[in-house]
Amino acid sequence: MVSVAGSGTGRGSPAVTLVQLPSGQTVHVQGVIQTPQPSVIHSPQIQTVQVATIAETDESAETEGVIDSHKRREILSRRPSYRKILNELSSDVPGVPKIEEEKSEEEGTPPNIATMAVPTSIYQTSTGQYIAIAQGGTIQISNPGSDGVQGLQALTMTNSGAPPPGATIVQYAAQSADGTQQFFVPGSQVVVQDEETELAPSHMAAATGDMPTYQIRAPTTALPQGVVMAASPGSLHSPQQLAEEATRKRELRLMKNREAAKECRRRKKEYVKCLESRVAVLEVQNKKLIEELETLKDICSPKTD
DNA sequence: TGTAAACCCCGTCATCGCTG
DNA sequence: CAGCGATGACGGGGTTTACA
Numbered sequence: 001m002v003s004v005a006g007s008g009t010g011r012g013s014p015a016v017t018l019v020q021l022p023s024g025q026t027v028h029v030q031g032v033i034q035t036p037q038p039s040v041i042h043s044p045q046i047q048t049v050q051v052a053t054i055a056e057t058d059e060s061a062e063t064e065g066v067i068d069s070h071k072r073r074e075i076l077s078r079r080p081s082y083r084k085i086l087n088e089l090s091s092d093v094p095g096v097p098k099i100e101e102e103k104s105e106e107e108g109t110p111p112n113i114a115t116m117a118v119p120t121s122i123y124q125t126s127t128g129q130y131i132a133i134a135q136g137g138t139i140q141i142s143n144p145g146s147d148g149v150q151g152l153q154a155l156t157m158t159n160s161g162a163p164p165p166g167a168t169i170v171q172y173a174a175q176s177a178d179g180t181q182q183f184f185v186p187g188s189q190v191v192v193q194d195e196e197t198e199l200a201p202s203h204m205a206a207a208t209g210d211m212p213t214y215q216i217r218a219p220t221t222a223l224p225q226g227v228v229m230a231a232s233p234g235s236l237h238s239p240q241q242l243a244e245e246a247t248r249k250r251e252l253r254l255m256k257n258r259e260a261a262k263e264c265r266r267r268k269k270e271y272v273k274c275l276e277s278r279v280a281v282l283e284v285q286n287k288k289l290i291e292e293l294e295t296l297k298d299i300c301s302p303k304t305d
Numbered sequence: 306t307g308t309a310a311a312c313c314c315c316g317t318c319a320t321c322g323c324t325g
Numbered sequence: 326c327a328g329c330g331a332t333g334a335c336g337g338g339g340t341t342t343a344c345a
Binding site for chain 2: 261265
Binding site: 253256257260261263264265267268 | 329330331332333
């Protein structure tokens with residue numbers, strides 16, 4: 001349950017109350033009486049509206065398949081997004097934090113990367129390390145297991161400008177035959193994970209602890225297994241190339257959706273946390289209002305003993 | 306200690322809604 | 326209207342927990 005500590009209630013001035021949530025989280029509650037607030041629990045009415053709108057606009061919805069689709073939609077119709085709900089909440093209540101439209105670097109993302117320049121791409125290697133490629137070609141490699149900036153390495157590529165036509169595009173890391181990890185970056189270069197740290201070239205940041213080191217090389221021979229390289233659209237002719245392009249697009253879409261799902265779940269957790277905090281706050285408010293009501297009752301109708 | 310249930314996390318698919 | 330991001334749903338795999 002929720003425990004309340006340090007509640008110094010004074011009439012007229014808003015008192016700060018610490019609310020201890022079941023999860024151990026502490027919430028600061030300021031003031032008892034606030035303006036009426038919308039319920040944090042959204043009824044499923046919105047879903048009905050959505051379905052009705054769809055049914056109205058679709059005039060050719062007579063076939064069974066479409067009807068089935070509508071039924072399914074009715075079942076699966078979704079609530080408004082967490083971000084919208086939370087932002088609506090936060091616009092009404094100053095205490096509720098907003099989920100930012102762009103990156104909110106609170107949790108879920110690699111902590112090491114969050115402190116650096118905003119990367120344009122973040123990739124995760126098969127060993128769980130993160131590689132962020134920022135604007136201007138800076139490569140940041142971080143180990144999620146290490147904390148702080150200890151696990152962070154920054155690399156700067158010398159010729160990291162716009163890739164030439166038909167150049168390679170980063171797809172994902174892969175394990176090469178010799179056990180090292182390779183990472184392809186724009187400009188037909190390869191970031192290769194060394195097995196021995198002493199082999200790190202001078203243009204790389206020094207490896208710390210047991211962090212692996214990486215080299216930027218020109219791609220040598222054949223691509224490692226599993227790496228799909230992008231070709232310029234104009235060079236696609238054969239069905240095999242078309243198939244490869246389709247596969248590449250699919251891999252890219254899956255990768256993006258994977259990241260989107262992670263981010264979505266992070267936001268959902270944040271949203272649930274926010275709702276829990278709000279419940280705790282409202283419970284405290286409710287309790288205080290009841291107490292206040294009892295006090296007023298006592299004042300207005302004193303007992304005659 | 307084995308096992309089933311509950312729970313959590315993740316990847317993928319389908320779909321919606323927005324935007325250029 | 327195509328492309329893309331967001332998100333609900335689903336299923337698989339790992340972990341935890343209660344119980345015989």
